[in-house]
Amino acid sequence: MANAYINTSLPDTADRMLFAVPKKGRLYDQCLGLLNSIGIEFNRKPRHDIALVSNMPIALVFLPAADIAAYVAKGNIDLGITGLDIIRESQTENDVAELIRLGFGKCKLQVQAPAANQTLKSAEDLVGKRIVTSFINLTKQRFAQLEGVDDPEKIKTQVRFVSGSVEAACGLGLADGIVDLVESGDTMRAAGLHAIDTILDTESVLITNQHPRFPKLAQVIQQRVEGILTARKFVLCQYNIARSSLESACLITPGRKAPTVTSLEQEGWVAVSVMVEKKLIGDKMDALTELGATDILVLDIANARA
Numbered sequence: 001m002a003n004a005y006i007n008t009s010l011p012d013t014a015d016r017m018l019f020a021v022p023k024k025g026r027l028y029d030q031c032l033g034l035l036n037s038i039g040i041e042f043n044r045k046p047r048h049d050i051a052l053v054s055n056m057p058i059a060l061v062f063l064p065a066a067d068i069a070a071y072v073a074k075g076n077i078d079l080g081i082t083g084l085d086i087i088r089e090s091q092t093e094n095d096v097a098e099l100i101r102l103g104f105g106k107c108k109l110q111v112q113a114p115a116a117n118q119t120l121k122s123a124e125d126l127v128g129k130r131i132v133t134s135f136i137n138l139t140k141q142r143f144a145q146l147e148g149v150d151d152p153e154k155i156k157t158q159v160r161f162v163s164g165s166v167e168a169a170c171g172l173g174l175a176d177g178i179v180d181l182v183e184s185g186d187t188m189r190a191a192g193l194h195a196i197d198t199i200l201d202t203e204s205v206l207i208t209n210q211h212p213r214f215p216k217l218a219q220v221i222q223q224r225v226e227g228i229l230t231a232r233k234f235v236l237c238q239y240n241i242a243r244s245s246l247e248s249a250c251l252i253t254p255g256r257k258a259p260t261v262t263s264l265e266q267e268g269w270v271a272v273s274v275m276v277e278k279k280l281i282g283d284k285m286d287a288l289t290e291l292g293a294t295d296i297l298v299l300d301i302a303n304a305r306a
């Protein structure tokens with residue numbers, strides 16, 4: 001019998017790798033920025049959650065971040081970007097392969113309690129009390145540890161699910177403590193809460209299922225992402241140094257593998273070109289200046305490949 005429901009406005013994704021990215025929320029802008037920097041071109045029509053990539057055999061699928069790990073784990077989707085917190089909460093860590101930590105969406109899953117309550121100083125103080133959270137599984141696992149119980153379903157602490165505005169629960173008298181994501185801490189401070197325990201440090205991750213249908217293409221995406229992350233993490237530092245000081249200079253800037261050294265027209269001097277971690281560059285420049293290096297230049301790296 002013919003398929004009674006054929007939606008001809010849906011793009012044909014047969015023979016394309018399905019790559020899920022968050023459709024909105026905290027990770028959305030950074031994900032789009034990453035897709036752009038790895039050269040993925042697409043045109044997403046308004047209200048459409050599937051977009052065909054024009055320059056690669058990939059279809060992007062825009063999904064709620066909270067669902068992506070489960071789709072990838074089940075094999076419906078080949079590749080995805082989501083938070084580590086979501087992978088752990090949806091208990092999919094054994095069914096997905098973590099390819100790369102992406103360095104954005106960094107925050108902590110914390111137990112928070114009213115700052116004014118002097119009796120709640122650590123997570124142990126909430127054992128047996130009421131907790132509200134969107135992270136039911138991770139919260140139950142943490143309290144099972146604290147209670148010394150093997151089965152998280154058998155804890156005496158009462159853990160209740162809410163889907164958002166978790167921080168309001170204590171003020172409304174619905175909870176003694178909450179478990180939620182914290183980045184700057186502003187949301188919790190505004191709600192009169194403070195951290196008494198950290199359950200997980202999370203960030204966004206590129207994941208694939210254990211049996212990817214397009215392993216070569218997934219590897220290409222992984223390599224491109226790694227290149228962009230390296231480029232963001234390092235700068236290229238160039239300087240001139242007396243050959244007699246080259247050994248000391250190489251100790252200051254050893255590079256990822258080794259510095260490139262070229263001779264200068266000026267007798268006894270060499271030019272050095274080397275990758276340096278961005279966060280260390282100020283200290284390195286100071287040390288090189290002290291050693292007598294001149295013409296120190298620092299250049300951004302647009303892309304990189306090992």
Ligand SMILES: Nc1ncnc2c1ncn2[C@@H]1O[C@H](COP(=O)(O)OP(=O)(O)OP(=O)(O)O)[C@@H](O)[C@H]1O
Nearest residue numbers: 024025026027064065066083085105106107181183
């Ligand atoms: N404050 C934050 N700082 C950094 N990363 C965060 C923060 N809040 C959430 N994240 C990360 O982004 C992921 C998605 O969170 P987000 O709140 O955007 O979800 P959402 O799918 O938009 O849901 P919602 O319906 O609540 O908007 C989280 O699982 C976490 O990995």
Ligand SMILES: O=P(O)(O)OC[C@H]1O[C@H](OP(=O)(O)OP(=O)(O)O)[C@H](O)[C@@H]1O
Nearest residue numbers: 026164165180181182183184185186187
């Ligand atoms: O420590 P902060 O920098 O204040 O960030 C923490 C807030 O960010 C997340 O929510 P989000 O703002 O994404 O909205 P949501 O409550 O709708 O999930 C989280 O649930 C906290 O409420």
